[in-house]
Amino acid sequence: xxxxxxxxxxxxxxxxxxxxxxxxxxxxxxxxxxxxxxxxxxxxxxxxxxxxxxxxxxxxxxxxxxxxxxxxxxxxxxxxxxxxxxxxxxxxxxxxxxxxxxxxxxxxxxxxxxxxxxxxxxxxxxxxxxxxxxxxxxxxxxxxxxxxxxxxxxxxxxxxxxxxxxxxxxxxxxxxxxxxxxxxxxxxxxxxxxxxxxxxxxxxxxxxxxxxxxxxxxxxxxxxxxxxxxxxxxxxxxxxxxxxxxxxxxxxxxxxxxxxxxxxxxxxxxxxxxxxxxxxxxxxxxxxxxxxxxxxxxxxxxxxxxxxxxxxxxxxxxxxxxxxxxxxxxxxxxxxxxxxxx
Amino acid sequence: xxxxxxxxxxxxxxxxxxxxxxxxxxxxxxxxxxxxxxxxxxxxxxxxxxxxxxxxxxxxxxxxxxxxxxxxxxxxxxxxxxxxxxxxxxxxxxxxxxxxxxxxxxxxxxxxxxxxxxxxxxxxxxxxxxxxxxxxxxxxxxxxxxxxxxxxxxxxxxxxxxxxxxxxxxxxxxxxxxxxxxxxxxxxxxxxxxxxxxxxxxxxxxxxxxxxxxxxxxxxxxxxxxxxxxxxxxxxxxxxxxxxxxxxxxxxxxxxxxxxxxxxxxxxxxxxxxxxxxxxxxxxxxxxxxxxxxxxxxxxxxxxxxxxxxxxxxxxxxxxxxxxxxxxxxxxxxxxxxxxxx
Numbered sequence: 001x002x003x004x005x006x007x008x009x010x011x012x013x014x015x016x017x018x019x020x021x022x023x024x025x026x027x028x029x030x031x032x033x034x035x036x037x038x039x040x041x042x043x044x045x046x047x048x049x050x051x052x053x054x055x056x057x058x059x060x061x062x063x064x065x066x067x068x069x070x071x072x073x074x075x076x077x078x079x080x081x082x083x084x085x086x087x088x089x090x091x092x093x094x095x096x097x098x099x100x101x102x103x104x105x106x107x108x109x110x111x112x113x114x115x116x117x118x119x120x121x122x123x124x125x126x127x128x129x130x131x132x133x134x135x136x137x138x139x140x141x142x143x144x145x146x147x148x149x150x151x152x153x154x155x156x157x158x159x160x161x162x163x164x165x166x167x168x169x170x171x172x173x174x175x176x177x178x179x180x181x182x183x184x185x186x187x188x189x190x191x192x193x194x195x196x197x198x199x200x201x202x203x204x205x206x207x208x209x210x211x212x213x214x215x216x217x218x219x220x221x222x223x224x225x226x227x228x229x230x231x232x233x234x235x236x237x238x239x240x241x242x243x244x245x246x247x248x249x250x251x252x253x254x255x256x257x258x259x260x261x262x263x264x265x266x267x268x269x270x271x272x273x274x275x276x277x278x279x280x281x282x283x284x285x286x287x288x289x290x291x292x293x294x295x296x297x298x299x300x301x302x303x304x305x306x307x308x309x310x311x312x313x314x315x316x317x318x319x320x321x322x323x324x325x326x327x328x329x330x331x332x333x334x335x336x337x338x339x340x341x342x
Numbered sequence: 343x344x345x346x347x348x349x350x351x352x353x354x355x356x357x358x359x360x361x362x363x364x365x366x367x368x369x370x371x372x373x374x375x376x377x378x379x380x381x382x383x384x385x386x387x388x389x390x391x392x393x394x395x396x397x398x399x400x401x402x403x404x405x406x407x408x409x410x411x412x413x414x415x416x417x418x419x420x421x422x423x424x425x426x427x428x429x430x431x432x433x434x435x436x437x438x439x440x441x442x443x444x445x446x447x448x449x450x451x452x453x454x455x456x457x458x459x460x461x462x463x464x465x466x467x468x469x470x471x472x473x474x475x476x477x478x479x480x481x482x483x484x485x486x487x488x489x490x491x492x493x494x495x496x497x498x499x500x501x502x503x504x505x506x507x508x509x510x511x512x513x514x515x516x517x518x519x520x521x522x523x524x525x526x527x528x529x530x531x532x533x534x535x536x537x538x539x540x541x542x543x544x545x546x547x548x549x550x551x552x553x554x555x556x557x558x559x560x561x562x563x564x565x566x567x568x569x570x571x572x573x574x575x576x577x578x579x580x581x582x583x584x585x586x587x588x589x590x591x592x593x594x595x596x597x598x599x600x601x602x603x604x605x606x607x608x609x610x611x612x613x614x615x616x617x618x619x620x621x622x623x624x625x626x627x628x629x630x631x632x633x634x635x636x637x638x639x640x641x642x643x644x645x646x647x648x649x650x651x652x653x654x655x656x657x658x659x660x661x662x663x664x665x666x667x668x669x670x671x672x673x674x675x676x677x678x679x680x681x682x683x684x
Contacts, residue, residue: 001470004421008445010471051664079346080531088430089658090450094534098656098669103350103531105458106656108432108448116447120462127469128343129352147660189422189445192436314440314448316431318489322393327440 002126006221008188008214015183015339016125019132019175020071023291024063026141026167028276032268037292039066045142045167053087056140056169057096059284060085063171064097064136067291071173078102078173079130082117085138085283086110086165087147092138102134111207111236112190112312113137114170114287115331121174122184122333131176138169139282148200148317161202163238163281166267170287172295178339182298182306186222186334190214192314194327200320204241204264204278207311210328211237212248214309218332219252226255230303233294234330235263235286235310238279239270263289263310286310295335304337344468348563350530350556357525357681358467361474361517362413365633366405368483368509370618374610379634381408387484387509395429398482398511399438401626402427405513405633406439406478413515420444420515421472424463426455427480427625428507429489434480444476453549453578454532454654455479456512456629457673463516464526464675473518480511481624490542490659503544505580506618508609512629514637520681524640524648528564528676532556534656536669542662546583546606546620549653552670553579554590556651560674561594568597572645575636576672577605577628577652580621581612605631605652628652637677646679 003011022039030041040062047055060083068074081100084107085092093106109116117135124130142152144165150156174184193213197206211234219225226232237245242262246253263286264279290308297303309332315324345353364381372383382404389397402425410416423442426449427434435448451458459477466472484494486507492498516526535555539548553576561567568574579587584604588595605628606621632650639645651674657666 004471053660053664084450086431087658088660089428089452089656091656091658091661094656094669094671095661095666098534098536101533104534104671105462105531106450108426108450110431120447123466123469123471127465127471129346129465129469189447191443192440192446194440314431314433314436316429316433318395318430319433319437322395324437327436329436329446 008217009221010187012126012185014126015185016122016174017177017180018182018295019173019177020067021172021291021295022063022066022070023288024059024169025288029166029168029267032273034267034292052140052142053091056092056138056143059169060092060096060136060138063169064134067171067173073173075100075102077132078134080105080124080133082107082121082135084108084113084117086144109329110312110314111281111283112310112329112331113283114290115308115310115333118172119187119189119331119333125174125176132173134171134173136171137283137287139165139284141165141167144282158277159201160277161240162277163203163236163264163279164276165282166280166285166288168284168288170291172291181337182295182335183339184333185336185340188214188218188332190330192327192329194325196325198325202240203313204238205244206313206326207328208237208241208244208248211245211309211311211330214330214332226252226259229259229305229307231306232256232260233263233306233308235289236281237262237311238264240278266293298335298337301337306335308333308335350559351563352529354468354527356468357527358464358516359519359522360524360637361515361519362409363514363633363637364405364408364412365630366401366511367630371508371510371609374615376609376634394482394484395433398434398480398485401511402434402438402478402480405511406476409513409515415515417442417444419474420476422447422466422475424449424459424477426450426459428486451671452654452656453623453625454652454671454673455625456632457650457652457675460514461529461531461673461675467516467518474515476513476515478513479625479629481507481626483507483509486624500619501543502619503582504619505545505578505606505621505623507624508622508627508630510626510630512633514633523679524637524677525681526675527678527682530556530560530674532672534669534671536667538667540667544582545655546580547586548655548668549670550579550583550586550590553587553651553653553672556672556674568594568601571601571647571649573648574598574602575605575648575650577631578623579604579653580606582620608635640677640679643679648677650675650677
């Protein structure tokens with residue numbers, strides 16, 4: 001049985017396997033550093049649909065079907081699917097997945113949703129509630145811009161602290177098989193942290209305190225140090241939030257920094273893709289980076305011990321208009337090429 | 343360990359206890375049949391806040407604090423909190439619970455969210471991931487109207503199939519204690535069902551197929567019949583959806599009908615409160631009815647075997663404007679005054 005260690009961390013006994021995964025991206029994502037690592041890239045980000053919302057639903061549908069296909073699985077093999085996105089009432093997920101006929105658990109954690117859904121999907125396998133589950137999240141630049149900021153046609157200016165919502169989706173199938181990794185070995189679910197940031201164009205800063213909090217407790221709970229991991233991947237703090245995150249970690253900051261990469265900075269090349277400003281964001285950003293780059297690297301044995309910690313800014317346009325500050329959250333999974341020794 | 347029975351049902355071994363609960367309601371709810379059963383009623387539905395969104399957050403905060411207080415517990419006793427609501431980006435939950443410092447898992451299942459969050463909260467206890475968890479959801483008539491339909495000031499007409507979003511919240515603490523019930527004995531997570539209903543003023547009809555589907559599979563999986571239960575509570579199909587639900591059940595329809603009550607019809611007296619049209623709805627409706635009426639009735643032994651099945655309509659104003667149909671979902675918990683015999 002999963003064991004609670006320290007205050008907030010679950011050490012998994014069965015180490016659920018990440019059996020297969022897929023990443024789907026849009027045009028800008030296909031011009032970035034992960035171009036060759038995506039399973040599918042769309043040149044036309046409407047994907048032949050009438051609306052961006054429908055296109056985003058299709059991103060999510062394609063990601064799950066590709067992940068199943070790569071694992072030689074069908075929808076019948078999944079006992080539960082965990083999904084979420086940024087759109088109001090999470091319609092990318094519900095419309096994207098409505099034809100699958102799989103028991104559906106919708107989650108909302110803003111850009112942390114991939115870590116949140118993968119955590120719960122893994123725990124359902126760990127607890128014996130399912131043999132196989134899947135986690136999938138998405139975001140779409142155009143649907144997010146018009147919902148959270150301005151319609152693209154308005155041509156609003158973006159300050160340099162802005163992040164670029166990724167047009168992407170990632171899907172992961174989790175199972176009880178023990179033949180091959182990567183394996184989920186520990187999970188720390190984060191707490192909501194609100195440090196009073198009110199600038200909706202600087203979400204990295206709003207999420208950094210939550211990321212620092214979750215990571216500090218993870219190290220404290222497990223008695224491990226940054227040196228025990230090959231990669232500490234946050235998503236998506238961007239350039240501004242990443243710097244703040246390292247500062248907030250205090251003493252262990254420099255140790256973390258040498259192993260830290262932010263999914264929002266992996267997905268794009270800021271020097272060549274200046275439109276992304278401080279880096280990528282969105283439920284699809286960390287999901288796609290996880291599925292396109294991180295999991296394949298673990299599978300091939302290039303890296304063995306990874307902390308994947310997606311972060312979310314839990315505000316809405318309404319709460320921002322009402323002068324509220326922006327609460328952040330960060331959930332962490334320890335994903336490894338090796339199972340825990342019993 | 344929880345055992346999968348049939349296609350979609352989990353039979354719980356440890357039968358997590360529902361330790362304490364609380365229901366908070368607004369003015370209209372206080373004029374209805376459950377007036378004496380709420381733990382707290384607000385005459386002023388702004389609750390002294392500047393905005394309805396902030397008032398809704400406070401409903402949720404009050405519900406969880408009351409539930410903890412009634413169980414002689416503090417926030418430190420909870421290892422996880424599962425929460426959701428109807429507002430864009432689920433801000434009632436994130437703002438309402440941000441000060442609690444409890445690991446937070448946000449869920450979105452529209453009006454099914456109480457069944458969804460209570461299911462996952464119970465499974466976290468069943469799986470040994472936590473000693474105690476809590477599930478809380480809310481809705482607010484005024485915040486929902488302006489987000490989903492029209493601002494109240496507009497004075498829009500409502501067709502008679504409309505349902506009235508409850509101003510209410512319910513919170514339940516789940517624990518591994520075995521001293522007292524009610525106990526969660528089985529869970530069936532629903533699949534998304536979309537039968538092509540496009541009328542956003544007739545959500546009961548959109549959700550009825552999902553409710554019928556989940557209930558049919560539950561009976562098939564468990565080999566039980568409606569006669570094995572004292573109450574089959576749906577939430578929130580309202581008057582129109584309830585009739586359709588019974589029809590869709592076919593042969594077992596009449597048997598279910600004699601035990602069926604809809605939370606949207608329990609919360610209000612439609613004869614006296616004609617403004618509610620076809621009945622109540624919203625994440626807070628089934629949550630409040632569960633906490634004000636159903637759980638106390640089980641605790642006092644007045645009823646012993648209850649199926650609590652909350653239903654959700656998974657659309658958004660955007661998807662409706664884009665001509666999409668309305669997908670529905672329904673999740674079921676079997677809650678009993680008795681633990682399962684081993």
